[in-house]
Amino acid sequence: MSYILAIAGTDSSGGAGLTRDAATAQELGFKIKPVVTSVTVQTDKSFKDSHAVPPRVIKAQLEAALQGTKPAAVKIGMLGTAETVGTVLSSLSGYCGPVILDPVLKSSSGGTLFSGRDIYRLFAIITVLTPNLDEAAILTNRAKATDEDEIKKQAEMLLAQGAAAVLIKGGHADGFDCVDHAFSPDHHVRLVAPRLTQTKRGTGCTLATAIACNLASGHRLSEACRLAKDYVHKWLQC
Template identity: 50%
Template structure:
């Protein structure tokens, strides 16, 4: 069986976070080794409390997971603060495994899920380890630090941080189609789907985990992204 290492926070509502990651991986027939970065108390409408895990406990979880099974890909979600980002980056640097980073900056219900210090450490220490990062339009602006620039310029800023793949999600855009744009150093690919009049929490978790499942099975990045988008569309339509 394919084994995925998922590093993320919990969500007591079950709408996002590790519970959504595990459900997505199960849909692909993939097993998950979970690493908890933070425990959150939230509903579908509000974020009430965040308790970050100690950095040494995050490191210990990652080491134990890597020692337990043959991990073939890694998905990273909520990290919370700079100490957690540093612990994750240091632990994953030697692995050389494909990593999918879902840059969880804010909860859908409101509230920050990554500090400014965490953002700086993410860009400095983690981005260069990642195979693909999956920002929405707002996250792309924040990560690039270029609010007045267009998408290609913002994406280049992330390439310059060492990340070879950037999947810009179009779910928060407008129009009859939801168009995701996959940027790699050798070009970009448009992933199109009808825009559905449906809102669900956890779409970012679902997409990133589905991509990691594909990469863990040896698929190319474009194939993994295309399959993941199809999966999200099917899930939203249910």
């Protein structure tokens, strides 16, 4: 069985982070090799604390995980510190497969996990960036988008910063439909599904890991994103 390299934090509630990465990958036919960047203390409703793993330990984890068979894809979630960004960047410099970056800046249970600074350094090696509307606003230093024109402007800014593709998620918007917007320099694809009343923690982790699995399975990026959105939509209804 092929594996996904998952670089992210732990979540003591079990709702997000590496726990969700592992569950998603297993359902889609992959194992993960986990690299822990931070240990967070969370419940389903509150964020209490986080503790960054030292860069030397992250580097050692990455070196061990990358030995032998190369991962079919890499999913990057919570990073936490600028030093971690640099460690991940240098460790993945020789990797040529798909890399999905979910820019985890805030916890859905509350609490800031990363300021967003320095994350741009990773844009040079990623296949797709997957911010929600709040994260896209933070990364572009603009107000949260409330219409498609503003979403497009923010996506163009992120592409100009070096991201090869951007998927801006619409789960934090309003309206009957939940619309995600996939952008590359010459394409814009709208991914539409009925908005659900059900909510769960870890949707961003789940989506990014599903995209990684779909790309590892050979799907083109737009199809990988569509299938991942369908997967999350069904998971939310369970």
